[in-house]
Each structure stands twice: as structure tokens, then as C-alpha cells.
Amino acid sequence: MIYADNAATTKISDKAFEKMLPFLQEQYGNASSQYSLGIKAKRAVEQARKQVAEAIGAQPAEITFTSGGSEANNWVLQGVTKLFKGEDIHIITSSIEHHSVLNVCRALETENIKVTYLQVNKNGLVLVDDVISAVKPNTKFVSIMLANNEIGTIQPIAEIGKYLHGKGILFHTDAVQAVGHIPVDINKLHVDFLSASAHKFNGAKGTGFLYKSASVDLPNLVFGGKQEHGYRAGTENVAGIVAAGYAIEENVKEMRKTAERLQAMVQTTVSEIRERIPDVWINGNAELRLPGTVNLGFNGVSGESLMNILDLKGVCVSTSSACNSGNDEPSHVLLALGVSEEQAKSAIRISYGKYNTIEEAEYVASAICDAYSKIKSAI
Structure with a gap:
């Protein structure tokens, strides 16, 4: 085959698999428990958070682990609209986004949120000038993927982000296909949010993350306990998170x-x-x-x-x-x-x-x- x-x-890397195994067997403690088995799990989660952050030029506190890219995309799009609840909201995205972005946008349109779907050229590129032309006084948020999942085209995210930051408009990129495969630096990209999924960079399925700039807040994704800075309640997938940390570290190095x-x-x-x-x-x-x-x-x-x-x-x-x-x-x-x-x-x-x-x-x-x-x- x-x-x-x-x-x-992708196939999980040997190193990521080796590192995650103990947290499925011997070190299976809940990362929220206060005894030694739980503390070891918590330390492993925080180590992975540091590995992920370093891989994309972020701070560990800016990384929230999720179940994958689709969850992260949903959280950002729905969360940002809640930040501006009661206001006239306009969102910009592209016509070639992943369905976890497009379908959320279509759902938001039923709530009277205006969405502009930018067309791409014959090479699959979103033109910076088209983004600039689409911006309106009520534009609150833009989401453009870093690299397309079907054709692989890499978008001019840094140029778009630089313009949007000058306008004070929040910017998100779905980097699921890019992280671990091409250089990704949130500072050079000028993004407020970035989503990724571990199984796309030789980690385990069921784990992803959202980078959220420390200067921006979002409503909770899941209410409950204090896990993941209080944003996403529920017992952490420690083994999957550990695998994500080592997989991204390994891929960036190579x-x-x-x-x-x-x-x-x-x-x-x-x-x-x-x-x-x-x-x-x-x-x-x-x-x-x-x-x-x-x-x-x-x-x-x-x-x-x-x-x-x-x-x-x-x-x-x-x-x-x-x-x-x-x-x-x-x-x-x-x-x-x-x-x-x-x-x-x-x-x-x-x-x-x-x-x-x-x-x-x-x-x-x-x-x-x-x-x-x-x-x-x-x-």
C-alpha cells in the first residue's frame, strides 16, 4: 500500500507515538488532579503547549487545545460574533475555505450577519486588493486559510494581515494544512487567531489547537471546569496533546x-x-x-x-x-x-x-x- x-x-510519527503511550497506560492520571499522577499529566500538557507555541512563534498562554481544526474554526467564528453581539457585523472569507468555515458563515447569515465570500483567481489565490475592496465600516472579522486543503495554494496571509491590523480588524487563518509543513510564524503573518490539527502533522487524531492572541478575548467554547485557561472545560486528552507537541517539534526541525x-x-x-x-x-x-x-x-x-x-x-x-x-x-x-x-x-x-x-x-x-x-x- x-x-x-x-x-x-498522516501517519503518527514514531516519536510522537512513543511519547504518548505512557499517558494511555502507566501515567494515565487526570491533569486536573492534585496528586503526583495528575501533576505529571498536567506537566506533560504544559510541555506540549510550550512545544506548540514555540513552533509558531507564540506564547504558551496563547495556545488552547481543542479536538481538531474544525472545532477551533467554529469557536473563532462563533465566538467573535458574540463579542460584537448587538452590533452590525460584516465578515469576510473566501470561496475556497474548508467547510468548517464556510458552513459556520452560512449559519451566521441566518442571524443577520453579513458575509462576503471573496472569489479567487484561476490559480486559487485570494488577491490582497480584493480583501481591501471588500472591507466596510462594519467589517469586524476576516478568515482566510493559509494553505488550501485540495489544491495546496498558499495565500498571501502576511500582506492581508498587515493591512487588516492597520484597520483594527480581527484576522483568523485556518492553518490546518500548513502547520508542520511550511514555516508558520504568527508574528510575521499578523494574525489574531490560527487553527491547526495534529493529525495533519503526524500527531494523533482528535487533537488540535487554537492560537489566540493575548490581546484578544473569546467567549468560552465549553462551560464547566477550569481546563484550558477556562475556555474549554472537560478532561484533557493528555496522550493526544503530548503527541501533538512532539510531532510539531519534530516536523519543524525536519x-x-x-x-x-x-x-x-x-x-x-x-x-x-x-x-x-x-x-x-x-x-x-x-x-x-x-x-x-x-x-x-x-x-x-x-x-x-x-x-x-x-x-x-x-x-x-x-x-x-x-x-x-x-x-x-x-x-x-x-x-x-x-x-x-x-x-x-x-x-x-x-x-x-x-x-x-x-x-x-x-x-x-x-x-x-x-x-x-x-x-x-x-x-
């Missing part, structure tokens, strides 16, 4: 070398496919994208058919975001690029991770070409 769908989830390997794998895959299928195209920005992700379109074939044949060949790729799998509708991200429904349905996403090899990339390319030829010959 060759796993080439790391944008959906980031440059890993990125070079991933870029080489993508280049090999695309080059070999183009030799046999000259009219294949890249959806999104061919250069300004995550190092291991590429979204390819194929004339006259179904991406779903390609994916199914590749599965039989032992290769895992996807046709869209894992959160949207099983939906017959074409990808909202690809449609936003201006491609037709037929072209959108012809696409597959390949996303390599730190455990893939160049030999696997060569096999993936060959398997895709063979699958394509099989489908074309049957038409």
Missing part, C-alpha cells in the same frame, strides 16, 4: 529537508505523467503551493474512476477533501478556479508526506498512467 493522501491525514524531498516527489510524479498524458493539467498554483500536494486534472476521465482503480493497485489518492467524500457534487474549490463541472470531476489530489519515497512517487505516476489508459480504452 502506497499512501499518497497525507492532506486527509521541515526544510522534508520539503525538498516532497517537492522532488511531486516534480517526478508530474513529469512522468506528462510524458504519457501530455494534456494533464495542474489545478491551482503550479509554484506557490504546499511542497507535497498537487491536484491534477485529466481530460475525458472521471477522477473517481481513477481513484478506484488506483486503490486496486494499492495506491491511496483522493478526489476532494476527505470531509467532502461521498458527495457527488464537484469540488467547490475547483469550481471557484473557473473550471467546468466536468473538469472538476476529472481531478485527483496527490499529497505526499514525510514517510513517502521517490520510488513510491515513480510507482504512483506509473499507476495513474496505467489507470488512465485503462479508462480511455474502455470508452
Whole structure:
């Protein structure tokens, strides 16, 4: 089995797995307990908070652990609107955001909150000038993802953030696909909030975090006890949090070398496919994208058919975001690029991770070409 769908989830790193195991077995104490077993768990949580904070240039007190990126996104969007309750609220986001942002925005619209959904260019980029043009006197909040989960395009968050901070507008970025894979520094990005998910950077599923600037407050996510600075009550997922800390620390340390390997794998895959299928195209920005992700379109074939044949060949790729799998509708991200429904349905996403090899990339390319030829010959 060759796993080439790391944008959906990643294999937990050996080190993160090793570090989390004791907190599932011997050191299973509740981090809120006052005896030694609980104190050890609390110290482990705070150590992970420090590791996460250092990885993105934040302070430990600015990190709140959540169940994942979707929860963090929901908390920010719903929380900010509560901060301005009773006021005329306008929000700006993009048309290619993850559904954990888009669906919250649609729900907020039913509460008379105005939302502007910015279009992107053919490369999947949000233009800074479009953000500036969309700002109104009542704009309170902007949410633009750092890197797209389907096409990998990296957005000009630093430029957008610098402008918004000059206007006193709160700014959030969904960095789920970016953290642990490209350099992320909240100070350089000029963001007030940043969300991430551990299973996207070789941590465990069920753990994520929200960076919240110390200068901004949010209403509680979960009411109850005093866990997570009082913002998110409930017994902490100590093992998952520990794994997140070591996984992000490890990935940041290895980031440059890993990125070079991933870029080489993508280049090999695309080059070999183009030799046999000259009219294949890249959806999104061919250069300004995550190092291991590429979204390819194929004339006259179904991406779903390609994916199914590749599965039989032992290769895992996807046709869209894992959160949207099983939906017959074409990808909202690809449609936003201006491609037709037929072209959108012809696409597959390949996303390599730190455990893939160049030999696997060569096999993936060959398997895709063979699958394509099989489908074309049957038409």
C-alpha cells in the first residue's frame, strides 16, 4: 500500500507515538488532579503547549487545545460574533475555505450577519486588493486559510494581515494544512487567531489547537471546569496533546529537508505523467503551493474512476477533501478556479508526506498512467 493522501491525514510519527503511550497506560492520571499522577499529566500538557507555541512563534498562554481544526474554526467564528453581539457585523472569507468555515458563515447569515465570500483567481489565490475592496465600516472579522486543503495554494496571509491590523480588524487563518509543513510564524503573518490539527502533522487524531492572541478575548467554547485557561472545560486528552507537541517539534526541525524531498516527489510524479498524458493539467498554483500536494486534472476521465482503480493497485489518492467524500457534487474549490463541472470531476489530489519515497512517487505516476489508459480504452 502506497499512501499518497497525507492532506486527509498522516501517519503518527514514531516519536510522537512513543511519547504518548505512557499517558494511555502507566501515567494515565487526570491533569486536573492534585496528586503526583495528575501533576505529571498536567506537566506533560504544559510541555506540549510550550512545544506548540514555540513552533509558531507564540506564547504558551496563547495556545488552547481543542479536538481538531474544525472545532477551533467554529469557536473563532462563533465566538467573535458574540463579542460584537448587538452590533452590525460584516465578515469576510473566501470561496475556497474548508467547510468548517464556510458552513459556520452560512449559519451566521441566518442571524443577520453579513458575509462576503471573496472569489479567487484561476490559480486559487485570494488577491490582497480584493480583501481591501471588500472591507466596510462594519467589517469586524476576516478568515482566510493559509494553505488550501485540495489544491495546496498558499495565500498571501502576511500582506492581508498587515493591512487588516492597520484597520483594527480581527484576522483568523485556518492553518490546518500548513502547520508542520511550511514555516508558520504568527508574528510575521499578523494574525489574531490560527487553527491547526495534529493529525495533519503526524500527531494523533482528535487533537488540535487554537492560537489566540493575548490581546484578544473569546467567549468560552465549553462551560464547566477550569481546563484550558477556562475556555474549554472537560478532561484533557493528555496522550493526544503530548503527541501533538512532539510531532510539531519534530516536523519543524525536519521541515526544510522534508520539503525538498516532497517537492522532488511531486516534480517526478508530474513529469512522468506528462510524458504519457501530455494534456494533464495542474489545478491551482503550479509554484506557490504546499511542497507535497498537487491536484491534477485529466481530460475525458472521471477522477473517481481513477481513484478506484488506483486503490486496486494499492495506491491511496483522493478526489476532494476527505470531509467532502461521498458527495457527488464537484469540488467547490475547483469550481471557484473557473473550471467546468466536468473538469472538476476529472481531478485527483496527490499529497505526499514525510514517510513517502521517490520510488513510491515513480510507482504512483506509473499507476495513474496505467489507470488512465485503462479508462480511455474502455470508452
